[in-house]
Amino acid sequence: MHCPTTTQPEVVGKIIHLRQHYHFGPMKIAMYLQRYHDITISQSGVWRILKRLDMSRLPASQRHKRREQRWKRYEPN
DSSP, X not given: OXXXXXXXXXXXXXXXXXXXXXXXXXXXXXXXXXXXXXXXXXXHHHHHHHHHTTOSSOOGGGSXXXXXXXXXXXOOO
């Protein structure tokens, strides 16, 4: 069966590479592909591909942390 709207395997490979090596989210992956590879894909399309490949959640150690939780400067009284 042939589906003309499927994402090209090369694009899926680029999405996987960006996710594994740079830990980009769907928005950043879509922006990166548009800017550097002239590939237009929606954020939701990127998310669906990541979800299908079971890569939709980053490990806790690689997730974005709020500014207050990243570090706390020690200030003596």
